[in-house]
Every structure is written in structure tokens, then in C-alpha cells.
Amino acid sequence: MRILLIKPETVGIFSYTFLVEHEALEMEYLYTVFTERGHDAVIYDRRYDLTPLKKKLKKEKPAVVCITGYITQQELMKKYCRIIKKYDPDINIILGGSNVEINYKNYYDCCEADYLYHLSGLENMLKLIDHIDGRREAPELKDIPGICYKNEGKWTYNPKVVESPEDLPVPDRSYFYKNKHRFRYLCFKPLALIKNSYSCPGNCNFCFCTNRNSGRYSCRSVEKLVDEIASLDVPAIHITDDNFLTDRKYLQKFVDLLKERDIHKKYLIYGRADFIAHNEDLIKQLAEVGLALVMVGLEANNDEELDAYNKHVSLSENEECIRILSENDIYCAGLFIVHQKMTKADFKHLYEWISKRDIIPTVSIFTPMQGTAVYKEYEDKLITKDVTKQDLFHCLLRPEHMSVRAFTMEYYKLSLKLAWKNRKSSLYKDNQYFLSVLHILKVPFIKLRRLLIL
Ligand code: B12
Numbered sequence: 001m002r003i004l005l006i007k008p009e010t011v012g013i014f015s016y017t018f019l020v021e022h023e024a025l026e027m028e029y030l031y032t033v034f035t036e037r038g039h040d041a042v043i044y045d046r047r048y049d050l051t052p053l054k055k056k057l058k059k060e061k062p063a064v065v066c067i068t069g070y071i072t073q074q075e076l077m078k079k080y081c082r083i084i085k086k087y088d089p090d091i092n093i094i095l096g097g098s099n100v101e102i103n104y105k106n107y108y109d110c111c112e113a114d115y116l117y118h119l120s121g122l123e124n125m126l127k128l129i130d131h132i133d134g135r136r137e138a139p140e141l142k143d144i145p146g147i148c149y150k151n152e153g154k155w156t157y158n159p160k161v162v163e164s165p166e167d168l169p170v171p172d173r174s175y176f177y178k179n180k181h182r183f184r185y186l187c188f189k190p191l192a193l194i195k196n197s198y199s200c201p202g203n204c205n206f207c208f209c210t211n212r213n214s215g216r217y218s219c220r221s222v223e224k225l226v227d228e229i230a231s232l233d234v235p236a237i238h239i240t241d242d243n244f245l246t247d248r249k250y251l252q253k254f255v256d257l258l259k260e261r262d263i264h265k266k267y268l269i270y271g272r273a274d275f276i277a278h279n280e281d282l283i284k285q286l287a288e289v290g291l292a293l294v295m296v297g298l299e300a301n302n303d304e305e306l307d308a309y310n311k312h313v314s315l316s317e318n319e320e321c322i323r324i325l326s327e328n329d330i331y332c333a334g335l336f337i338v339h340q341k342m343t344k345a346d347f348k349h350l351y352e353w354i355s356k357r358d359i360i361p362t363v364s365i366f367t368p369m370q371g372t373a374v375y376k377e378y379e380d381k382l383i384t385k386d387v388t389k390q391d392l393f394h395c396l397l398r399p400e401h402m403s404v405r406a407f408t409m410e411y412y413k414l415s416l417k418l419a420w421k422n423r424k425s426s427l428y429k430d431n432q433y434f435l436s437v438l439h440i441l442k443v444p445f446i447k448l449r450r451l452l453i454l
Pocket of ligand 1: 012014021023026027030067068070071072073094096097099101117119120193195208209240371390391392393
């Protein structure tokens with residue numbers, strides 16, 4: 001069968017920059033499993049391919065269309081479904097990805113979609129494809145775990161199964177190599193992505209990923225990880241695990257294998273401050289084998305707020321983490337949250353606290369994202385239910401000490417002041433500001449073109 005794999009265009013603030021761009025690894029995975037099964041798959045990455053959807057359908061004539069997307073792209077995914085079914089009602093549409101995995105019910109109002117795939121692994125996806133293809137050995141829909149399908153016009157939910165990333169295939173990266181020049185994280189370029197685990201061992205109440213894979217953390221063997229790293233022809237790799245720094249023994253083996261196999265690359269990871277604070281010796285060794293940047297949730301500048309986030313990390317551990325990363329020449333990409341109880345003075349104090357430390361910060365606004373533990377608590381208090389605003393850059397709860405507008409202003413003021421303060425960081429050394437401005441100017445035209453002909 002011919003299968004079209006749609007990666008939607010970026011929405012929100014990220015669409016205005018090309019300084020942080022990642023390969024469509026989920027689509028490369030689907031491409032791999034489908035082609036290995038004898039199908040003819042095509043990646044349609046709408047971030048770079050401006051061909052209108054109908055024209056693409058006309059050209060590719062797919063029997064199946066798979067669409068991925070994050071929460072902010074939810075309504076866009078539904079819009080594609082409407083266009084596809086209007087174009088050809090016989091095309092089978094499957095929706096999947098991180099948002100569908102947890103928030104699959106949000107898509108029940110999309111009559112045009114045929115299947116929702118709410119798992120991370122792809123084994124059951126192949127069963128579904130076999131079923132659609134009418135293969136003799138294919139199971140019936142009721143026997144395929146992790147899907148929602150329609151039965152007499154009503155959505156039927158098949159329960160999830162707990163999976164392991166060990167079952168993921170080695171992705172075919174032909175798409176990546178063809179577009180390698182695009183993918184980067186600021187000065188780290190070209191940059192590849194590696195998916196090495198499902199879910200997260202932590203249970204932070206504001207985090208989405210911890211609930212994936214039915215809340216069960218599962219990680220690949222270190223040998224498999226290093227094999228994949230060795231196979232990649234790139235200088236920099238972003239390991240997407242929500243928390244890569246979980247197990248000392250695993251990380252020690254990681255260091256030993258990279259040394260043994262003489263692999264020299266730069267690594268960008270997510271990790272927790274307490275692990276870094278208590279494992280200085282290991283961080284030093286990781287730095288020696290290429291650890292270059294850690295995205296670490298520092299969240300706040302005081303213990304009360306840290307406790308409220310259920311992080312089980314203290315301010316002194318955060319301080320230790322910043323020191324250790326700095327002393328080992330690892331960028332500390334600190335992630336902070338501003339929340340609706342903050343006063344103008346709190347914003348000022350947060351700026352002062354961050355700016356005195358060796359951190360490249362990203363500040364988000366506290367967002368009870370649908371699918372996180374805190375969502376239920378805040379659902380009725382949300383100012384808007386517009387999912388495009390669930391991007392961590394919008395104020396979704398009424399601030400206690402100022403208006404929404406004033407809070408948003410404080411937030412942007414803080415972010416801009418921090419960006420200005422760090423403008424000379426070597427992380428930004430390759431930024432071409434003229435090209436960035438040109439890109440910003442180009443975006444509204446692309447958006448308008450898409451509005452007229454999607
Ligand atoms: C890298 C990354 C980015 C990159 C973009 C990456 C890309 N290629 O597009 C950047 C930095 C630009 C980014 C931006 C955003 N991101 Co982001 N990002 C991630 C991160 C770290 C990894 C995602 C990834 O590529 N994983 C690798 C792929 C292979 O794994 P996967 O997506 O899970 O896909 C698997 C399955 O889901 C399945 N699958 C996926 N799609 C489909 C489709 C079908 C049909 C099927 C059958 C299967 C299937 O196949 C894969 C095999 O296991 C995750 C967090 C994490 N640790 O996973 C957050 C994450 C995906 N991002 C998130 C969010 C919220 C955003 C933003 C909206 C907001 C923000 N401030 O960051 C923006 C939106 C930008 C946009 N696209 O419009 C949330 C999504 C939550 C949700 N409900 O959807 C996550 C989960 C982070 C979190 N903890 O909340 N992000």
C-alpha cells in the first residue's frame with residue numbers, strides 16, 4: 001500500500017525561528033516499519049514542504065495517511081482529516097503521536113479519522129496496517145491493543161499494553177541525511193535525535209511524559225544506544241529521554257563504551273538537578289566523552305515553590321547542579337516556571353537570581369497541560385480551552401496579583417531581559433541574526449498562503 005506520513009507545520013512561537021529544528025524522527029520510524037513490511041511510504045514534512053495537501057494527495061495517491069502532532073497541533077490534525085476525506089473518502093486515516101497517546105478522547109469528535117493509535121511502540125501499528133491491507137494473518141480490530149476504531153459510527157477503545165523501546169527498529173535515516181543541514185539546536189548542528197526510553201521514572205505533577213507508556217518507565221540497553229550513536233554520521237545528538245540521568249551503572253557503561261569504541265560526538269540531554277548534584281564524578285566523566293548541554297528543570301529560586309511542584313529537589317541541590325555543570329564546561333540550559341501567584345517583585349527576584357548564575361535559561365508559564373496530573377485540579381479555572389495556547393508560553397490561569405495582560409508582559413520582559421543578558425554566550429555564536437529576521441518576516445506570508453490553500 002502507499003502510505004503518506006504527515007508531519008504538520010510548526011505552530012506558535014517555534015514557527016518563527018529556525019535556530020531549534022529537529023528531524024521528524026517519529027515519521028522516520030513509521031517509514032522504516034512500513035517499508036520493511038513491503039509498503040511504499042512517503043514522508044510529507046509540512047514544516048519544509050509547502051506543497052498544498054490536496055496536491056500532495058493527488059500526486060501520491062495514498063491508501064493510508066498517518067498524521068502525527070503535539071497538543072498545539074490537535075485541531076490542525078483534524079483539519080487535515082476533513083480535507084483528506086473530502087478529497088477521497090476511501091483513504092484510511094490514522095492519528096498518533098504523544099498527544100493522541102494520552103489525550104485520544106480529544107479526537108473522538110473527529111468523524112473523518114478512522115483510527116487513533118495511542119501507544120508509543122509500533123508493533124501493534126503493524127497489526128493495524130496488516131488489517132487495513134486485508135492480509136490473511138491480520139488480527140481483527142478488537143484484538144489489536146492500543147487503538148481506537150469506529151464501530152457502527154461510535155469510537156471503541158482497545159486497552160493499552162506496556163511496551164519497551166527495545167522493540168523499536170533502527171530508524172532509516174535517509175530523510176534525515178537529505179535534510180541534515182536544517183537540523184540544529186543553536187550552535188549544535190547538524191543534530192540528530194535519538195529516542196531511548198518511554199515515560200520517566202519521576203512523577204512531577206506538571207509533566208506530561210511521565211504518564212506515557214501507562215506511566216511505566218522503560219529504557220533500551222546501553223549497547224543498543226551506543227550502536228545507534230556510532231551509526232550516525234553527525235557531530236551532535238539530542239537524546240530525547242525525559243530524564244537521561246537516572247542510573248549510575250547505566251551511565252558508567254555509557255561512558256566506558258564511548259571510550260572503548262572511540263566515539264567523539266556532542267550530546268544534549270535532559271536530566272535532574274539532584275542527580276547532577278550527587279554524582280559530580282560521573283558528570284565529569286560524561287563531559288569528557290562529549291556531554292555538552294543539559295536541559296535541567298530548575299523551576300524556581302526557592303524551596304517552597306520547588307516543593308509545590310512535587311520535584312523532591314532542593315534549592316541547594318539546584319545550586320550544586322549549576323556549579324558542577326559550569327565547572328565541567330557543560331551548558332546548563334535551565335528550565336524555569338513562572339506561576340500565577342507571582343508578584344512583579346517575584347519576577348524581578350527571579351531575573352536577579354538567574355542572571356547571577358551560569359545558566360542559559362528558558363522560562364515557561366505554569367501550564368496545567370491536558371494529560372498531566374495537575375490538569376484535573378485546574379481544568380475549570382482555565383481562561384481558555386484553546387489547545388494552541390497549551391504551548392507553555394501563554395497565561396492560561398488568572399494571575400492573583402495582576403491582569404493576564406500585565407502577567408504576560410512581565411513574562412516576556414523577563415524572557416527578553418535574560419536573552420539579552422546571555423546574547424554573547426557561545427551557544428548563540430552561529431546565530432545569523434539577519435537571516436533570523438528575514439525568516440520572521442517570511443513566516444506571516446507562508447501562514448497566509450497556507451490559510452488560502454492548505
Ligand atoms: C524534540 C522535541 C521538540 C522539538 C520538535 C521535535 C520535532 N521533531 O518536531 C521542539 C523543540 C521544536 C519542540 C517544540 C514543542 N514541543 Co516538544 N518535545 C520534544 C521532545 C523532547 C522529543 C519529541 C521527539 O521527537 N521524540 C522522538 C519521537 C520518535 O518520539 P514520539 O514523538 O514519542 O513518537 C513515537 C510514538 O508517539 C509514535 N508516533 C508518533 N507519531 C505518530 C503518528 C502515528 C500515526 C503513529 C501510528 C505513531 C506515531 O512513533 C514514535 C515511536 O516511538 C518531547 C519530549 C520527550 N521526551 O519525548 C517534547 C514534547 C513532544 N513537546 C511537547 C510540546 C508541548 C511542545 C510545544 C507545543 C511547546 C513547547 N514549548 O515546547 C512545541 C510545539 C512545536 C510544534 N511542533 O508546533 C510535549 C507534547 C505534549 C502533547 N500533549 O502533545 C512533549 C511531550 C514535552 C512534554 N513533556 O510536555 N518539541
